[in-house]
Amino acid sequence: MTPLPLSLLAPFEAAGRSCSFRIASEELNLTPSAVSHAIRKLETLTGVRLFLRSGRKVRLTAEGEALLERVQAGMESIREGLDLISTHQPQLLRLHCAPSLAAQWLTPRLSSLFRSYPSLDVRLSANLRYADFPGAEFDADITYGQHTSAGCVSIPLGDxxxxxxxxxxxxxxxxxxxxxxxxxxxxxxxxxxxxxxxxxxxxxxxxxxxxxxxxxxxxxxxxxxxxxxxxxxxxxxxxxxxxxxxxxxxxxxxxxxxxxVGHYFVYPESSNNKASVRIFRDWLLKEIGLPEFQ
Missing domain, CATH: 3.40.190.10 (Periplasmic binding protein-like II)
Incomplete structure (x- = not known):
């Protein structure tokens, strides 16, 4: 098969994730017609129909869903690689946390975390729902109660x-x-x-x-x-x-x-090498007084 231009994969991933060429175009700062053209070119090169179109609505075919899963995994792997080699870019941690621990224990300590790791940025969200892994919304979760999910690391945060x-x-x-x-x-x-x-x-x-x-x-x-x-x-x-x-x-x-044991630190196994997750995990365990994660 002819090598695929990587420039076609970003429009496909954004459109597949949102099921909307318009939303994908806004996210990538392209026109909807440019997104549509990129996806048609990808379909032509692969010889596979990736989207079903009905008026302005689109949805992935079974082949499109299979490709989206692998493209997202590849993009995450690339992000992790850039994360590992970056020495000056801010490290972003998208963290979900149980509300009371976030308000009473975590937030008062964030200034200490940022002093130790000035390149780390934390985007914090707090509610009683568990983060949905795997997914693009959060990198890690501090749960109240044990959250068992396939493919996740769950670390108890002590008595x-x-x-x-x-x-x-x-x-x-x-x-x-x-x-x-x-x-x-x-x-x-x-x-x-x-x-x-x-x-x-x-x-x-x-x-x-x-x-x-x-x-x-x-x-x-x-x-x-x-x-x-x-x-x-x-x-x-x-x-x-x-x-x-x-x-x-x-x-x-x-x-x-x-x-x-009331709280657990949970994250996908695929994030083991993500710098922001690793930094926060090690800091969190030290702050609570627990051994380093092995």
Whole structure:
């Protein structure tokens, strides 16, 4: 077969990914007719129909889908190669993260990360959904709960300690675990460790579920720091509030905390050699106090 001009592959990839010649043309700063011409030339050279056209709508054929998968893999490999040899271009990490860890733990540390790696740029997105790998939207994810996906590396980010936390002025009246039965308890609806688990660990029958309810740990932590009640949260997430004295652990010496692995660093195996992922992974593990990734 006649060697294919590589200039035809970028219009094909953009059109195949978006299923739109118009969107592809805007992305590549070409005219729609130039994108269409490039794809027709690619079809002529390969002897294969790559798109089905219906008016202004297009969709890939089975052959087009097979080619798109390989072209995207090739482009990613080229990007990784350029990434590895680049010494002056900014390294971009497109990171997805669980919201409370992003707000409470990660964001306050980014200035330290950028001081150590001034060429690294981070584009951060936070919500409860897991990043979809393989895909073009994110390079890595810090998940809440284990996210098992084929072809991905998943690194547990160590044990977290979950314990009752409250504002300092509430602490004097909480001297033993049973004292919490008289307190206003703050609930985090998306938390994997709940009050019923903590009471069970401390051999106390949990009270009826009453009190304030929030769907994010960072809101529950803020509410507890404002004196609205007692939250049950990870000391990792509440690290700043505990350090600043806005929250205290009133039962540190007389109760059993719950320990569990709450968060994982996840990325596609194909990104093992991507500089931005490698830099961030090594920094993250060091910051948490975990061994280097082997």
């Amino acid at each position: 977290e300690t979950v314990t009752p936390l409250c504002a300092p002025h509430l602490a004097p009246r909480i001297r033993q675990p049973s004292d919490l039965l008289r307190e206003r308890l703050i609930h985090s609806d998306n938390k994997r460790v709940r009050w019923v688990d903590w009471f069970r660990e401390n051999k106390i029958t949990a009270p009826e579920t009453t009190g304030s309810r929030f769907d994010r740990s960072f809101i529950a932590i803020a509410a507890a720091a404002d004196g609205l009640g007692v939250c049950l949260e990870s000391t990792r997430l509440a690290e700043r509030e505990l350090r600043d004295g806005r929250l205290v652990n009133p039962l540190a010496s007389c109760s059993r905390a719950v320990q569990y």
